[in-house]
Amino acid sequence: MSKQENQIILKTITELLGLHFYIPDYQRGYRWTSHNVSQLLNDIWEYRQDPAKVNSFYCLQPIVVRKKTWVSENGDTVDGYELIDGQQRLTTIHRILTYLRIEHLRIDKFSDEYKEDIYTIEYQTRPETRQFLNQTESNLTKPDLYYLSKAYDTVKDWFENSGKIEGRSDKNNFLDTLLPSVKKDAEGDTIMPEWSTQIIWYEINDNSQKSEELFTRLNRGKIPLNSAELIKAKFVNQESFKEFGEQEKVKRRTQLIQLWDEIENHLNNPKFWAFISNKKMDSYASKIEYLFDIATQKKDSSKDNLYSFIHFFDDKENAESLWEKWLSIEEIYRSLSYWYTHKNYYHKVGYLIAIGTNIMDIIQLKKENDKDLFEQEINRLIAESIPNDWDDLSYDNRNDHxxxxxxxxxxxxxxxxxxxxxxxxxxxxxxxxxxxxxxxxxxxxxxxxxxxxxxxxxxxxxxxxxxxxxxxxxxxxxxxxxxxxxxxxxxxxxxxxxxxxxxxxxxxxxxxxxxxxxxxxxxxxxxxxxxxxxxxxxxxxxxxxxxxxxxxxxxxxxxxxxxxxxxxxxxxxxxxxxxxxxxxxxxxxxxxxxxxxxxxxxxxxxxxxxx
Incomplete structure (x- = not known):
């Protein structure tokens, strides 16, 4: 079997129009509850309502796909994708778009107003589901149809009775967020719309991995699609470093993967981890993700599991910029490793990290100053952490603890x-x-x-x-x-x-x-x-x-x-x-x-x- 690198990119939902997805028999059917559906609707709308989020995007969790050709129920040959992971998300988006098509736009198909029609989802063992997805009536006779019916009812109720959506303009805004207008620049790259919902597209090209085994491992958490794994896939896919030429591309990727493993092993040392982080070790499936969180200035209060993946890369990366991104992670790691072994820095930097000092601020001080000035700057940060009235603090005052x-x-x-x-x-x-x-x-x-x-x-x-x-x-x-x-x-x-x-x-x-x-x-x-x-x-x-x-x-x-x-x-x-x-x-x-x-x-x- 040939082994090719997997591909990872971001796609708008608009870019999924016209595609065909296949759900094999090893997967159970659609099972999202009203709570799951409402939460997705709320999250997209809260994103759209936040003026600070303009020119950003709402990111859905990854879908994992593999190219596949199959014969449909009516005998047609279909070129599309086996949907290994992400069935629940794509099906729910389909239900939302179906409601907006029928109840808001009042058109027979999306291709009446968009370049392509809505994507299709075909189930190997439940062929009736494909057509049912495009309908509005309820059918409670089978588990899949029951959950699909309840999902549509939830979508309809949310748009019409939740009090969140007021009038046609709000529905237009929601639809534009879900299906943004996709424009290309002179080089063929997608221009970021003001508002958009995007999905992480993880395409498996490695034929040595069986789909069913991948599905099982993904759903048992053995292949966590966290920011670290997604970033790694982005670094080593077939498009990365291509401007360097084939030999240099292989050299850079090999070097990156080797150091990646070294870093992950070192971060799994409890003593080193406790020096550089105030978080529990089990906070990360892949410890190296913490370095990307540092680089992207992810706040502890952020609940976005994919924050560092979404914010680490720029819209347009070439070989040079991508390599510079990796070197920035190396710099964070090597600085922390050096301070860890140096008794003086270990205690000074370790104290600052323990009280919550931003690690990137310390890294920046190292970049901007020579050795002596850097230590002076570290001493200054420590001095600033000491209250002027330290000897007047009182246990009796809870705020002083x-x-x-x-x-x-x-x-x-x-x-x-x-x-x-x-x-x-x-x-x-x-x-x-x-x-x-x-x-x-x-x-x-x-x-x-x-x-x-x-x-x-x-x-x-x-x-x-x-x-x-x-x-x-x-x-x-x-x-x-x-x-x-x-x-x-x-x-x-x-x-x-x-x-x-x-x-x-x-x-x-x-x-x-x-x-x-x-x-x-x-x-x-x-x-x-x-x-x-x-x-x-x-x-x-x-x-x-x-x-x-x-x-x-x-x-x-x-x-x-x-x-x-x-x-x-x-x-x-x-x-x-x-x-x-x-x-x-x-x-x-x-x-x-x-x-x-x-x-x-x-x-x-x-x-x-x-x-």
Whole structure:
């Protein structure tokens, strides 16, 4: 069997007029519901109503076709296309056009006003369906005819009763969007109409692939027709790079495919992926699509799965421009790969990506500046991410939480970056896969404990009673409290009793000489943890948290370096004191280290020449 490259292009629905499609017996019939049909109508009309979308197009999902010749029911030989994937979409468009032909234009066939008649769809095992598609009456006797009848009813109801379409002009606008006037320029290329509905035409020319196997794999998601696969097909189809000549064309395409596979393999490394992206790895079937999303500036809020394919290529691409497009992807990949292996850039760029900085902005800075200036620009971006009032942010203000988390992330990446151990890299792959949470280092109270959940009361009591004898100076009172706790009937215990007992415990705990209200919600009293660890530590005194952190660290839990320093008494320095409390000296030393990490950027922001 010969093996030819598949072809991928965009076609307007107008360009489908006059074509013939064949649905083989391995496919089930038409099954779109009223919801599916209404959604398509709504999407096309919302596109047409948006003035910002003029000179763009509404893009339907790909249809997969292969040239085929068959004998029709009346014995005629038909040259057309086997429709391997896309039956539901093309059939629904046919139903919409049939309504507009009969109820709006009131013509017998589209060729009365267009160059060609509406495309035909012929079913191998359901020959009556072809003629039924051009009719308006209902027939509920067979599954296919039932769904086709309901689809037409939905279309009719949408145009006439939904309130979205008002008068003949709206129907004209919808029809012009669905069947735009197609004009060619002097070179024979299609001129983009102001408004149009287009479909991704994926034509299989590789005869080694059986249609039924392709259909099965497509519908099981084994060949995801995502932006990456469509872009790849566009790069390597028979029309690409033809201006280079046959030998050079083969060379370029081979080089592209080899690097494509290399990039895909590297992007499947969880550590590399977590460095360059804040998205889950399973967000992409083909990870390389993320690079095209970066290049096309796709917003996270975009729900268009084919956004990067639609926006990556220009209307007219020649060999040179197409190759430049590929080199732009190479540049993004090689920049990210270099920064990933360079400890300094890894932490600086990694932090910026983690807080949502546009990667293309960073790539652009690299293109525009030499090495030294680039690092200055990176430092400037980091400085701009630090609020001027960072030391006044408060946990008590929910709006400050994101800023506090980002500052503590920067502190942790800075401490790791400055560590002389070259093999010590901040684990973004762990950090991005946990729910980040702010932990009060000192929290000598029961605020936040649910008064209706006994398990929380007794968890707090058990932890504190366990450490009480070893940390209190009032051992007599501690013994009395412990004995009192032994008599508790946990089934009948009330929240009021828990409040009294917890107050007695708190009263004999070691205390610092500073009013906790002055610093409780300040950054000097906050550390970064994963949410699961935070839940197990909330409302516990410092000593309990310290012991728990050590226990978790022994088990290999992710404890950010700054958090670990807090609970291992790193900030006591020469003024060693009772380790069971978070002292004023430690708080100030902790704040000083945070300030040193931030001031590395705040004090070195370059003054750039505006000229």
């Amino acid at each position: 994101k800023k506090l988390i980002e500052i503590l992330l920067l502190v942790n990446t800075e401490l790791t970056r400055k560590n002389n151990n070259n093999n010590d890299f901040f684990p973004f792959e762990i950090y991005k896969n946990i729910n980040k949470s702010l932990e009060h280092i000192h929290a000598q109270n029961i605020i936040g404990i649910n008064e209706n959940k006994r398990e929380q009361w007794f968890s707090w009591l058990d932890m504190h009673l366990n450490v009480l004898p070893s940390i209190t100076t009032n051992t007599k009172k501690a013994a009395e409290i412990i004995e009192q706790a032994k008599t508790i009937d946990r089934e009948k215990y009330t929240y009021a009793q828990f409040q009294d007992l917890s107050a007695s415990i708190i009263e004999i705990l070691p205390k610092d000489d500073e009013d906790e209200n002055l610093y409780l919600h300040n950054i000097k009293n906050l550390a970064l943890l994963g949410l699961t660890e935070n839940i197990s530590l909330s409302n516990s005194i410092f000593e309990i948290k310290r012991r728990k952190i050590i226990e978790m660290d022994k088990k290999g839990a992710f404890i950010p370096i700054a958090t670990k320093r807090v609970f291992l008494n790193y900030y006591q320095k020469e003024s060693y004191a009772q380790s069971s409390i978070w002292t004023k000296v430690e708080r100030e030393n902790h704040l000083e280290e945070i300030g040193e990490c931030l001031n590395h950027y705040l004090n070195k922001t370059p003054v750039l020449n505006e000229a």
